Amino acid sequence: MPASYTDDDLADGRAALLSGWSSGSEPGLVITKTSGALVWDSKGNEYIDCTAMAWSNNIGGSNPEVVDAAFAQARELSHLRSNFDSVPLLLLAKAMTDAAPGDLKRIGFTLHGSLAVEMAMKLALQNRPQHTGPFLTLTDAYHGRSLASMGLGWPHTNHAFDRTFPAVLRVPQPYAYRSGRSEDDEVDYCIAELRDAIARRATGLPPAFFVEPVQGNGAQLDFPRRYYQEVRQVCDEHGILLVFDEVQTGFGRTGSMWAAEHYGVTPDLLVFGKGVGGGFPLAGVLSSSTLDGFQPGDDALTFGEFPPSLAAGLAALEVLRRDNLLQACAEMGAYTTDALRAMQPRHPLIGDIRGPGLLIGIELVRDQQTKEPAAAEALEVYRRAVDLGVIFGTTKYAGLGNVLKIKPPFTITRAQLDRVLAVLDQVLTDIETGRSFPR
Ligand SMILES: Cc1ncc(COP(=O)(O)O)c(C=O)c1O
Numbered sequence: 369m370p371a372s373y374t375d376d377d378l379a380d381g382r383a384a385l386l387s388g389w390s391s392g393s394e395p396g397l398v399i400t401k402t403s404g405a406l407v408w409d410s411k412g413n414e415y416i417d418c419t420a421m422a423w424s425n426n427i428g429g430s431n432p433e434v435v436d437a438a439f440a441q442a443r444e445l446s447h448l449r450s451n452f453d454s455v456p457l458l459l460l461a462k463a464m465t466d467a468a469p470g471d472l473k474r475i476g477f478t479l480h481g482s483l484a485v486e487m488a489m490k491l492a493l494q495n496r497p498q499h500t501g502p503f504l505t506l507t508d509a510y511h512g513r514s515l516a517s518m519g520l521g522w523p524h525t526n527h528a529f530d531r532t533f534p535a536v537l538r539v540p541q542p543y544a545y546r547s548g549r550s551e552d553d554e555v556d557y558c559i560a561e562l563r564d565a566i567a568r569r570a571t572g573l574p575p576a577f578f579v580e581p582v583q584g585n586g587a588q589l590d591f592p593r594r595y596y597q598e599v600r601q602v603c604d605e606h607g608i609l610l611v612f613d614e615v616q617t618g619f620g621r622t623g624s625m626w627a628a629e630h631y632g633v634t635p636d637l638l639v640f641g642k643g644v645g646g647g648f649p650l651a652g653v654l655s656s657s658t659l660d661g662f663q664p665g666d667d668a669l670t671f672g673e674f675p676p677s678l679a680a681g682l683a684a685l686e687v688l689r690r691d692n693l694l695q696a697c698a699e700m701g702a703y704t705t706d707a708l709r710a711m712q713p714r715h716p717l718i719g720d721i722r723g724p725g726l727l728i729g730i731e732l733v734r735d736q737q738t739k740e741p742a743a744a745e746a747l748e749v750y751r752r753a754v755d756l757g758v759i760f761g762t763t764k765y766a767g768l769g770n771v772l773k774i775k776p777p778f779t780i781t782r783a784q785l786d787r788v789l790a791v792l793d794q795v796l797t798d799i800e801t802g803r804s805f806p807r
Pocket residue numbers: 479480481482483485510511512513580584585613614615616641642651
């Protein structure tokens with residue numbers, strides 16, 4: 369960070385930005401430091417970060433061992449042309465495939481989840497040349513913001529990009545809380561819709577079905593276990609590749625290393641990102657060893673195998689294991705979900721509480737019967753909590769905009785979680801009772 373700068377320098381920089389959340393619903397915080405589950409802004413205010421900075425600081429912000437590993441690597445070899453191999457590339461390929469579920473024993477790396485999604489799209493197209501139909505995706509899916517990955521997701525409003533998008537066929541995701549069906553009926557309905565889409569609505573067999581095992585940007589939605597098994601079966605019947613986009617759910621967020629393990633279903637391709645780099649950009653695809661890989665040049669990006677990120681990934685994996693952070697995630701997640709359930713009866717705004725692990729969504733409604741989405745209230749909870757030193761996640765992309773998220777680093781302490789819960793309790797009460805808040 370530069371040694372000195374003024375508030376005017378920062379304001380000029382913000383005015384120059386083409387886009388960014390900071391000019392939207394965020395209150396324009398400039399974050400200068402992070403450690404564990406805490407972040408500090410440029411005014412010295414401290415916050416508990418329930419977003420793990422876009423669900424990426426799974427092992428805590430700026431973990432010293434990860435930072436040291438990345439910098440040590442950078443001092444030796446910061447950049448390498450992708451025709452050559454680096455030591456951290458090969459070691460991480462081994463470590464990640466050793467830790468992968470089922471037969472996902474081949475791996476490719478890149479720097480962003482969106483490009484990893486595109487890597488999976490390419491692998492699917494290459495491995496299923498006779499499947500000339502559209503990609504299958506779920507309603508309210510989010511798979512990134514590169515052009516092709518954006519096309520897989522639920523359409524944004526007000527965008528001019530859709531003329532570049534790949535052919536996509538969307539099928540409904542299980543959302544029993546909103547459909548009003550029982551969980552079993554909801555699974556039956558969604559599987560029937562999937563079968564119908566393949567049989568009658570796709571012009572040609574789809575090469576792959578992209579599924580976020582828990583929809584993050586949609587409505588922080590987990591699905592009944594049977595759904596994953598039935599999806600696997602339908603894909604197998606048609607030779608459609610099942611792709612789990614685990615950019616958010618992977619690297620321990622469910623309390624298991626991968627959601628694939630948590631739900632007991634192995635996909636053909638597993639997309640990872642976010643937490644794997646321990647705060648450094650790192651993403652990629654784990655592939656079934658039964659599938660063909662790439663030919664030279666098919667997926668070569670200048671910085672795709674960035675040595676400092678790969679070294680950071682190795683260190684992050686080591687910290688995750690050594691510090692038992694999967695267990696910490698499962699325990700802290702259960703503690704929080706239980707506490708929220710205990711809080712629910714006294715809060716008419718809380719409609720539904722969803723897990724698993726530290727992948728928690730709280731759907732706010734204006735009326736428990738009609739389930740009218742309380743989007744403005746969710747934003748108000750977010751704003752008031754920031755004033756009280758807690759940063760919650762909110763749904764901004766798809767869904768209904770009424771879901772709060774608690775997805776902090778796994779290193780969050782019990783005391784910090786108690787503070788998060790107390791702030792939520794207070795802010796919900798204030799909003800429910802119409803109490804105004806001094807700003
Ligand atoms: C499920 C999922 N897939 C893909 C992406 C895209 O990752 P990135 O922003 O690193 O390109 C995200 C990012 O939020 C995501 O949540």
